[in-house]
Amino acid sequence: MHRYRSHTCGELRASDVESDVRLSGWLHNRRDLGGILFIDLRDHYGITQLVARPGTPAYEALDKLSKESTVRVDGKVVSRGTENVNPELPTGEIEVEVGEVELLGAAAPLPFTINAEDGVNEERRLEYRFLDLRRERMHKNIMLRTAVISAIRHKMTALGFNEMATPILSATSPEGARDFVVPSRLNPGKFYALPQAPQQFKQLLMISGFDRYFQIAPCFRDEDARADRSPGEFYQLDVEMSFVEQEDVFQPIEKLMTELFEEFGNGRHVTSPFPRIPFREAMLKYGSDKPDLRAQLELVDITDVFEGSEFKAFAGKHVRALAVPDVSAQPRKFFDQLGDFAVSQGAKGLAWVRVAEDGSLSGPIAKFLTEENVAELTKRLSLAAGHAVFFGAGEFDEVSKIMGAVRVEAAKRAGHFEDGVFRFCWIVDFPMYEKDEDTGKIDFSHNPFSMPQGGLEALENQDPLDILGWQYDIVCNGVELSSGAIRNHEPEIMLKAFEIAGYDRDTVEEQFAGMLRAFRFGAPPHGGIAPGVDRIVMLLADEPNIRETIAFPLNGNAQDLMMGAPTELDETRLRELHLSVRKPQPK
Known part of the structure; x- marks a missing residue:
């Protein structure tokens, strides 16, 4: 028998009953029920329940071990019986009666719980990332990432693209975000830059005649963290094509994304074909150049309706309106909460009116609207009984940002938001x-x-x-x-x-x-694109933060809390690299 295992912890089934087996893994959980010890043993592949009976050496050994210790056990596979089957586990029909135990690695006291999401803060999780990755959700996310990258490679090759590597050490670029730089020992006073993207190299590959290139490319940018952006390092599907126009790029990428999100989206529908929306139209209708089309509401530019108006809140400003059906009967709390949300996005307030059965308008600003205003708004916004209209006024960019966020929030609150879909x-x-x-x-x-x-x-x-x-x-x-x-x-x-x-x-x-x-x-004429792998996996995993889909991310301050990076260099290394350090003076 193998030194550590004859089977994995996700492999045994009812057909293995009466077999002698050897398993190795982590002590995931332990329960003492009526003097009988039940152990959940976990490895990469799953969980198997172990049984240790009182008075046996196995009981004494397993009862003393701390959770997350690694052990090797020998035992016999037995049936749980119909009444004790655990349908949530693939191994739920069987358990292993343990005869022998070997401790492979003892675990120190844990800084947080592994077998449950206990709300531990992110800094702590990143400090002990090797433990955090043992959690079921995190393990699942990283394996999803692995499967997605594997599928991308297969699909891109099938689409006629060739995978190629581009340099990591290169020249700094005057455009884009800040570079990470690497001092050159052999060229004193000069620096390499880590690539923000393989942009120039992939274009040079097209000029070199390779026609269709792709790469799962590491990129490095010294920029601040956001929920959808990890500081330091990220990965993208880098693509370039020769002798193409815009639609020629769209076709393979649209096919790839549709197949990828259908395969890994857990049944969520992918809308296809993807609409083409001009930038200006997106800003006017959705208040954003990255619109969430699951929100089934649109903004309308009504600036001209109030040109020359005596209503000072709108006069001389860019004005955008959002009509929301079937909400005029909502309590005042609905309108106040949406107004509070608008304020949280930077607005001074949120003007609104309701549409009554007779078509008249009521609400905080209704008295400032002329008959001509009401008639034009009714026509432009296709208003009907039950509608409410929310207004934003100010500079174009400011109104776009605020009303774009209000559009999505109002859709969610009013039941005009489509869940369970990917809208590209x-x-x-x-x-x-x-x-x-x-x-x-x-x-x-x-x-x-x-x-x-x-x-x-x-x-x-x-x-x-x-x-x-x-x-x-x-x-x-x-x-x-x-x-x-x-x-x-x-x-x-x-x-x-x-x-x-x-x-x-x-x-x-x-x-x-x-x-x-x-x-x-x-x-040659050429073009390309580079979808972010981290963001793709974030959407597929339904995670709000991109760091939940990266095995070893930096924290928001671009620090690796687990390995202690970035670090200082001693004087010997600094001299070798022809560097001196000038630290900022304390304020």
Whole structure:
């Protein structure tokens, strides 16, 4: 018999009754019922119930062991009997009467409970992540991640893509988030940068003639944590294709996402095909460029209704309205709570009216609305008895953010929210440029390496703020999974695009010398995208925080509490790397 096990803890069935077996695993739980000891033994594959009877060496050994100790047991498989079957376990028809026990690894007192979710704080969980990962939910999440990545590789290969690796040590980029940098011992005073994404290398692969590339790529960004973003390191499905237009990129990615979410979504429906929503339309209708389409309500721009109005709260401001059916009979508490939610999003309040059976409006601002206002709102919003209308007014971006959040919250509270589905969409036609409100400077609004719609002619003849880029995002249930673009592969277009954003020709030639040199040797039209693996798994696992789907994430302060990173270097290492450390002065 094998030194440690003849079977796993998830393998034994009724057909194994009377077999002599050897199991190894962790002591998950222990119960003493009428003097008989019942042990749940757990390994990667499942749980098997052990039985130890009083007066036996096995009883004495197992009774003294702490939970989470690792043991090897020998015993005989017996039937539980019909009345004692545990239908929640695959091994629930049997148990193992233990004859011999070997302690493989004793466990110290536990910092938190493993066999139950006991509300321990995240910092503690990350400090003892090796224990946290033993929990059923976390183990399931990590195995889901493994299965998803395996499926992605299989499906991408079937779609004709070739998996390739790109460098980890590279040059710093002037665009994007902060780089993580690595000092060069052999080149004093110089640094490598860890890649924020393999962007330039995957484009160079297209220029090199490989046509369809993908990679499960590690990316590194020195940025703050969010619920859907882990600081430091993350992984993405990096994709690039040659001789393509926008729809050519959409087709394989849409097929991949549909199959992936159907396979691992536990029966949740995937809406397909994915709608294409222009950026401006998304901001007007949903208040966001990552709309949650499960909320079956839309915002309506009614700014013009109140032009010249004497109602000071709306006059001269951007005004957005949200009509919600079948809620006018709701108690005042419903409206007050939604108003409190709007305030939590940054609003000063939330104006609203109700629609009565006769079509008249009542509510806090009804008296400020003229007959013409009421008639136009009724027409624009298709108002009927039972509707309530919520209003936001202010600057465009501010109103979009607040009313976008109110739209989703109102849908959830009023029963106009679709659960149990994955609603994808493509956001397209992003503006190429935006104006800094403080400086008035024109800058890139999305990806500076994207091809402008209209090419060089648009750059030379259009107002920069009117130029759109061949840029797109894929969004699911209000989570942006990825940005992508058809790339700018022509040197003169690239130089002109950067000139509009204030970069002189010499600067662009210096900072992007490798890319420009490659473009001048016959670059194919190409484009790609890079959906975030961590975010995909977060959605599939129905987890609100991305760190719940990563085996060993950093905490919100970009620290590894388990391994003690980042660490200080001693003087010997600093000298070897030609570095000196200047710490910030205490305030």
